[in-house]
Amino acid sequence: MERKDFTLFDLMKRFPNEHSCMVHLFNQKWTLGYHCIKCLSIESKQGKTSYNKRCKSCGYEE
Numbered sequence: 001m002e003r004k005d006f007t008l009f010d011l012m013k014r015f016p017n018e019h020s021c022m023v024h025l026f027n028q029k030w031t032l033g034y035h036c037i038k039c040l041s042i043e044s045k046q047g048k049t050s051y052n053k054r055c056k057s058c059g060y061e062e
């Protein structure tokens with residue numbers, strides 16, 4: 001079995017459920033602090049769900 005590709009599927013298998021996986025991704029993604037990928041603003045507010053952040057400047061949500 002090839003192990004050179006670390007996929008999201010591999011990651012998800014390591015977690016007991018989707019929630020803990022999302023929390024892990026969420027923490028990893030913004031571990032150095034949030035910045036908007038569109039306008040590079042560092043100010044954000046809560047998005048639609050607790051896993052989303054919305055840029056305060058341009059409103060881009062990710």
Ligand SMILES: [Zn+2]
Nearest residue numbers: 036039055058
């Ligand atoms: Zn923005």
